[in-house]
Amino acid sequence: MPRGARQKFFGNNFVTNETTCPDERSRHANPHGLRPVRLKSEQTIFQADATPVATIVAGPAGGIASAAALLAAGEVVALPTETVYGLGAAALDPAACARIFEAKDRPLSDPLIVHLPSRDWLDRVAVVSPMAFRLAEKFWPGPLTLVLPRLGIVPDLVTAGQETVAVRMSSHPVFSAVLQAYGKPVAAPSANRFGRISPTSAGDVIAELGGRIPLVIDGGGCQHGIESTIVLVRDSELHILRNGPVTEEELAGFGTVHGGVAGISAPGGLAGHYAPVTPLVIGKPAPAPGTGLLVWESSGDGFAHVEHLSKSRSLREAAANLYGAMRRLDAAGLDLIIAEPVPESGLGRAIMERLKKAAAR
Numbered sequence: 546m547p548r549g550a551r552q553k554f555f556g557n558n559f560v561t562n563e564t565t566c567p568d569e570r571s572r573h574a575n576p577h578g579l580r581p582v583r584l585k586s587e588q589t590i591f592q593a594d595a596t597p598v599a600t601i602v603a604g605p606a607g608g609i610a611s612a613a614a615l616l617a618a619g620e621v622v623a624l625p626t627e628t629v630y631g632l633g634a635a636a637l638d639p640a641a642c643a644r645i646f647e648a649k650d651r652p653l654s655d656p657l658i659v660h661l662p663s664r665d666w667l668d669r670v671a672v673v674s675p676m677a678f679r680l681a682e683k684f685w686p687g688p689l690t691l692v693l694p695r696l697g698i699v700p701d702l703v704t705a706g707q708e709t710v711a712v713r714m715s716s717h718p719v720f721s722a723v724l725q726a727y728g729k730p731v732a733a734p735s736a737n738r739f740g741r742i743s744p745t746s747a748g749d750v751i752a753e754l755g756g757r758i759p760l761v762i763d764g765g766g767c768q769h770g771i772e773s774t775i776v777l778v779r780d781s782e783l784h785i786l787r788n789g790p791v792t793e794e795e796l797a798g799f800g801t802v803h804g805g806v807a808g809i810s811a812p813g814g815l816a817g818h819y820a821p822v823t824p825l826v827i828g829k830p831a832p833a834p835g836t837g838l839l840v841w842e843s844s845g846d847g848f849a850h851v852e853h854l855s856k857s858r859s860l861r862e863a864a865a866n867l868y869g870a871m872r873r874l875d876a877a878g879l880d881l882i883i884a885e886p887v888p889e890s891g892l893g894r895a896i897m898e899r900l901k902k903a904a905a906r
């Protein structure tokens with residue numbers, strides 16, 4: 546391991562961009578990626594005392610076989626999805642899923658989303674109503690999670706003992722290739738410690754979970770940048786438990802859409818989630834020393850640190866930039882972050898939902 550790479554990581558600015566062919570023999574000899582051996586197209590990140598933090602594999606070609614082998618061995622792996630990076634484990638293996646809760650410090654009361662290798666798996670894990678089938682046909686693979694009655698094959702640990710299971714199919718080519726190679730469903734929450742901002746880059750994953758997981762596949766930035774929309778499907782009624790890239794407007798064509806359901810919410814969707822450590826308020830820009838601004842429409846003049854969501858005021862771009870911008874503001878040593886509100890329609894609802902939770906901590 547060259548010294549430079551280590552220093553780059555501790556400068557919080559490492560990149561893994563080598564694209565030479567992977568050495569498959571070394572890979573199989575080292576399926577957990579934890580030995581400080583440098584494989585071609587891979588980079589092992591070390592702590593100052595030379596303890597390995599995780600192996601990062603750059604690009605789709607590099608790590609598919611390693612990730613599938615780790616999943617089959619009951620390990621966890623961090624993978625890019627089109628929403629945010631996920632921490633995957635074999636969904637039908639409770640011991641493997643337990644490692645997710647351990648790595649994230651996640652309470653066992655918070656259920657996991659089961660990611661399917663193909664639509665064929667849907668009726669093997671859940672009771673599929675005609676409405677659920679139509680939604681999966683329309684939006685999968687993609688950023689929509691369906692909450693449906695579960696079947697017995699799904700471990701209690703995954704559903705937190707509930708009678709429903711959350712399922713989705715990711716459209717990310719790396720995630721999809723790993724699931725094809727592994728061949729079974731993978732449980733994957735966002736790859737952050739519980740209650741923290743979801744990671745949208747391999748570097749964010751290392752900052753959150755370095756030292757706790759063996760492998761991260763670096764797929765670059767995430768297309769959407771915020772987590773999937775979660776919908777509880779009940780007959781012809783759709784209850785949005787978490788707003789996300791698939792909007793209320795898009796779902797309205799399928800049935801009656803409700804903004805949630807009394808007594809039911811995504812258990813992990815508590816106020817206080819998605820929180821930076823620095824206090825955050827939503828409001829009009831009021832420049833002051835030690836104050837940073839998350840900009841939607843103002844100039845940002847006079848603030849100690851400014852991050853723009855989207856200079857062209859595109860909600861899609863704003864969603865994709867949201868978590869990275871929050872992380873940078875959080876790292877800037879500020880006393881306060883002010884977030885300007887975005888319009889609360891379409892994807893703006895999902896963005897405001899995250900900002901309100903960040904402000905509620």
Ligand code: TXA
Nearest residue numbers: 628631656657709710711734735772773811812813814
């Ligand atoms: O975009 C995403 O959905 C990402 C990527 C990795 O797929 N995953 C993700 O997972 O955001 P997680 O665990 O960070 O958030 C899933 C949310 C949690 O709030 C959890 O409580 C909720 O889904 N959830 C899981 N199963 C549920 C169920 N059966 N009923 C209601 N909510 C459920």
Ligand code: MG
Nearest residue numbers: 734735743813
């Ligand atoms: Mg999460």
